[in-house]
Amino acid sequence: MRAMRILIANDDGYLAPGLAALVQAMQGLGEIDVFAPEQNASGTSNALTLSRPLNIFEARGEHVRGFRVVNGTPSDSVHVALTGVLGHRPDLVLSGINNGANMGDDTVYSGTVAAAMEGYLFGVPAIAFSQAEKGWAHLDAAAAAARAIVEQVLATAPLGGAPWLLNVNIPNRPDAASLPRVLTRLGRRHASEPVIRQVNPRGEPIYWIGPAGDAREAGAGTDFHAVANGRISITPLQVDLTDHAARPGWAARLGLPSE
Ligand code: MN
Numbered sequence: 001m002r003a004m005r006i007l008i009a010n011d012d013g014y015l016a017p018g019l020a021a022l023v024q025a026m027q028g029l030g031e032i033d034v035f036a037p038e039q040n041a042s043g044t045s046n047a048l049t050l051s052r053p054l055n056i057f058e059a060r061g062e063h064v065r066g067f068r069v070v071n072g073t074p075s076d077s078v079h080v081a082l083t084g085v086l087g088h089r090p091d092l093v094l095s096g097i098n099n100g101a102n103m104g105d106d107t108v109y110s111g112t113v114a115a116a117m118e119g120y121l122f123g124v125p126a127i128a129f130s131q132a133e134k135g136w137a138h139l140d141a142a143a144a145a146a147r148a149i150v151e152q153v154l155a156t157a158p159l160g161g162a163p164w165l166l167n168v169n170i171p172n173r174p175d176a177a178s179l180p181r182v183l184t185r186l187g188r189r190h191a192s193e194p195v196i197r198q199v200n201p202r203g204e205p206i207y208w209i210g211p212a213g214d215a216r217e218a219g220a221g222t223d224f225h226a227v228a229n230g231r232i233s234i235t236p237l238q239v240d241l242t243d244h245a246a247r248p249g250w251a252a253r254l255g256l257p258s259e
Pocket residue numbers: 011012041042043098099111112
């Protein structure tokens with residue numbers, strides 16, 4: 001039996017400590033390839049670069065040796081790997097470990113989730129990992145938790161069948177690897193904070209996107225609730241945006257047959 005092949009990506013860029021930690025934590029599980037953005041591409045969601053070609057170079061230096069660096073988005077990185085550059089189909093795609101939570105509505109904007117989702121869209125099982133707070137505190141513990149989760153998942157969820165997509169958020173704690181894991185649903189955030197207007201050195205107005213809103217729906221069962229209570233949150237995600245429950249109502253309202 002050939003070794004398992006794992007493709008690892010992220011959205012914080014190839015130099016991010018969370019990527020090196022995730023790669024290190026997966027050593028021994030199989031053959032590992034890394035495709036990651038050259039720059040921090042957090043918040044780029046599923047964007048693909050269509051207006052210019054992409055360059056890929058191989059990183060040198062400690063912790064990143066052999067990483068393939070793509071001057072594009074997280075989705076670009078996984079996309080080019082899966083559509084020809086990697087030369088084989090991986091068994092598993094991992095993304096992260098992200099610098100900060102990807103819970104609730106974050107998952108819509110997240111490049112970390114998108115990199116994993118790109119694998120999922122190509123039929124490859126995928127897991128996105130995030131640390132709940134920025135700053136890389138207790139990153140080693142988060143990486144150990146990621147390893148334990150991958151081992152648990154591989155022992156129970158078959159590879160090679162229907163793909164699946166898991167979103168994992170890990171509290172920044174020294175005991176992260178031994179925290180309870182719970183299966184959650186996405187919570188919801190309040191709308192983002194207002195845009196921040198400033199004036200640049202040439203006297204022109206500039207605008208910063210405001211920070212994400214606080215958790216609005218964070219009750220029991222949500223990812224927010226799990227992490228706030230010292231648990232590792234694991235949320236299975238899907239990609240179907242269809243509002244199935246609303247279809248009959250719209251069909252009646254618009255007088256249209258529901259196909
Ligand atoms: Mn990020």
